[in-house]
Amino acid sequence: MSSVVVVSSENVDEKQQSLTTSVVQAADKKVNLLGMSRAELEKFFEDLGEKKFRASQVMKWIHQFFVTDFAEMSNISGKLREKLEKICEIKAPEVVHRNYSKDGTRKWVFRVGDGEGSLVETVLIPAEDKTGARKTLCISSQVGCALDCSFCSTGKQGFQRDLTPAEIIGQLWMANYSYMEDVPVAERERTVTNVVMMGMGEPLLNYDAVLSSMQLMLDDFAYGMSKRRVTLSTSGVVPKIDQLAQDIDVALAISLHAPNDELRNELVPINKKYPLQQLIAACQRYLAKDGNESSRRHVTIEYVMLEGVNDHPEHAQQLLKLLKNLPSKINLIPFNPFPHAPYGRSSRNRIIAFQKTLSDAGFVCTIRQTRGDDIDAACGQLVGQVADRTRRAEQWKKKVAQRQEILRTQG
Numbered sequence: 001m002s003s004v005v006v007v008s009s010e011n012v013d014e015k016q017q018s019l020t021t022s023v024v025q026a027a028d029k030k031v032n033l034l035g036m037s038r039a040e041l042e043k044f045f046e047d048l049g050e051k052k053f054r055a056s057q058v059m060k061w062i063h064q065f066f067v068t069d070f071a072e073m074s075n076i077s078g079k080l081r082e083k084l085e086k087i088c089e090i091k092a093p094e095v096v097h098r099n100y101s102k103d104g105t106r107k108w109v110f111r112v113g114d115g116e117g118s119l120v121e122t123v124l125i126p127a128e129d130k131t132g133a134r135k136t137l138c139i140s141s142q143v144g145c146a147l148d149c150s151f152c153s154t155g156k157q158g159f160q161r162d163l164t165p166a167e168i169i170g171q172l173w174m175a176n177y178s179y180m181e182d183v184p185v186a187e188r189e190r191t192v193t194n195v196v197m198m199g200m201g202e203p204l205l206n207y208d209a210v211l212s213s214m215q216l217m218l219d220d221f222a223y224g225m226s227k228r229r230v231t232l233s234t235s236g237v238v239p240k241i242d243q244l245a246q247d248i249d250v251a252l253a254i255s256l257h258a259p260n261d262e263l264r265n266e267l268v269p270i271n272k273k274y275p276l277q278q279l280i281a282a283c284q285r286y287l288a289k290d291g292n293e294s295s296r297r298h299v300t301i302e303y304v305m306l307e308g309v310n311d312h313p314e315h316a317q318q319l320l321k322l323l324k325n326l327p328s329k330i331n332l333i334p335f336n337p338f339p340h341a342p343y344g345r346s347s348r349n350r351i352i353a354f355q356k357t358l359s360d361a362g363f364v365c366t367i368r369q370t371r372g373d374d375i376d377a378a379c380g381q382l383v384g385q386v387a388d389r390t391r392r393a394e395q396w397k398k399k400v401a402q403r404q405e406i407l408r409t410q411g
């Protein structure tokens with residue numbers, strides 16, 4: 001059992017107060033330091049009667065050297081290490097499945113929560129770029145999703161719960177650690193170069209946890225990533241886009257997928273609440289916040305190519321009109337069908353023709369390469385398989401029990 005941490009409730013803001021509460025409540029449970037922001041960790045050490053700078057020391061051990069054992073933190077006194085061992089832990093979500101593709105794509109399924117818990121997935125996609133080898137990690141923010149976009153396998157799983165900051169940053173921690181586990185601690189380095197908040201869930205509907213995780217990604221004592229290399233992708237929660245503009249400076253991507261309200265209402269139902277005009281205006285405000293900042297020069301527009309649904313030449317024309325006053329780069333995504341998906345993937349020719357219309361009009365328009373086909377790299381697919389396997393295992397257990405019962409009654 002850990003000791004109770006006593007803190008003064010004077011002059012603590014709401015966030016610190018909730019940390020305080022969680023530390024006090026944690027008398028029986030170890031406190032997980034993995035998801036704590038710098039401010040939270042500094043407060044934590046002050047509450048322990050320690051100096052604030054311990055926070056940055058411990059952050060480096062956790063996020064730059066991928067150490068989970070306090071005994072390895074050689075610049076921390078033995079007495080403090082012992083204390084930390086008793087009351088804290090550094091715990092990433094449990095990996096229940098990992099799959100490394102021949103093309104370098106890596107995918108993990110994590111169990112989050114107690115007991116059987118729930119499953120979320122994370123994908124790492126490597127690519128060569130002018131700065132060398134880029135490794136982009138696609139991170140989940142919720143278990144399932146409430147928004148039910150009609151082409152999305154995560155939406156079909158429904159919403160279960162929000163991820164905590166430790167479960168969100170834990171995905172980045174684990175992806176880095178997967179390259180470093182056999183490397184001596186002193187030689188370890190951060191390998192993931194880019195993050196996109198584009199996995200399972202709508203990140204802006206788990207705002208506080210996502211914000212605090214992205215702050216850790218940018219923090220020099222944690223991952224120290226450039227703000228241009230951290231992208232939040234949203235289906236269009238307009239008020240939260242405005243809030244994000246005030247709170248952090250990261251790149252913004254919009255899961256657009258349709259160039260008019262009628263079609264978007266069908267593909268991305270949140271459009272009924274925040275239609276295209278409102279969404280585009282929010283993107284313009286986001287860029288205008290400080291237009292000279294490099295992370296805010298443009299918005300990335302994600303557009304999944306669905307055969308015969310949103311890939312006609314007139315859709316490309318409508319898209320041109322819609323985006324004419326929004327500095328944007330367009331990313332066309334060939335649809336990756338999942339079991340029982342109601343759509344097919346647009347033909348290569350159709351995608352290229354769509355791209356040409358946009359490029360000829362002056363837009364930077366790329367076609368996303370299909371990667372990791374051999375490991376089901378589309379959002380939600382691997383979780384579906386693991387869950388299926390679990391169900392199948394249950395059915396198998398039932399069958400065996402029935403057979404045993406028959407044998408027992410016959411015998």
Ligand code: SF4
Nearest residue numbers: 145148149152155201
């Ligand atoms: S596309 Fe994104 S927002 Fe829409 S259901 Fe899937 S995870 Fe949710």
